[in-house]
Amino acid sequence: MALDMNIDELLVIGDFDLLISQVQGEWATKNEKILSYVNLAQRLCKKFRKIEFRHTPRAQKEFADALATIASIIQHLESSRIDPLRISLKEEHAHFCxxxxxxxxxxxxxxxxxxxxxxxxxxxxxxxxxxxxxxxxxxxxxxxxxxx
Incomplete structure (x- = not known):
């Protein structure tokens, strides 16, 4: 989808450190079932000017889940540019506000x-x-x- 929208810089947030390391070529892929997926991801990575992978521990993946939800509900009609999403994290829990x-x-x-x-x-x-x-x-x- 990012390629279809002519996005040239991409931040990928994932909770599976092994898979991120495999796609980046840091670790070898031994599992034959996912080897074709890792190879495809590596080929797709080369099509971006800049791509960054960020690992989010599963315990903190609420943020990644929220971003995925937002991405799935936003419609980008005939737009080749999406304004950046500005996110600020609070220093304290909401019940302190x-x-x-x-x-x-x-x-x-x-x-x-x-x-x-x-x-x-x-x-x-x-x-x-x-x-x-x-x-x-x-x-x-x-x-x-x-x-x-």
Whole structure:
């Protein structure tokens, strides 16, 4: 696909260090079943002006999976150029980020937490709002005072 789009520089992120090393020619390929694939990959690599392989350990492959998902859903209609994707990694987990309080002074998750704690709703809400709270509560669980 990258060749069809006339891409001349490519970053390949993979979680299988052995295969990356085999494609780069650093290690020999002994498995006959994958030898033809490695040879094909090596021939394709020569068609790029620059190609870089980056190993991502399986434990950290969420990033590679996310990139693959993004790549599979973006449509590039008649475009020979794709703008680079700018990604910034946070130094701390999202739960450390500041969340503004709602105008009533309560957190955005207050209704969900109350429902999970007591199976109760705020007074005066509609049946539709109750249904929404129940649906949203399915994505959370409460451990003592902490909502996950």
């Amino acid at each position: 500041h969340v503004e309080a709602e105008p009533d002074g309560k957190s955005w998750y207050n209704d969900i937490k109350m429902y999970l704690e007591k199976r109760e709703y705020l007074e005066g809400i509609t049946n539709r709002q109750k249904k929404t709270i129940r649906r949203m509560a399915n994505g959370f669980f409460l451990n003592k005072e902490i909502l996950y």
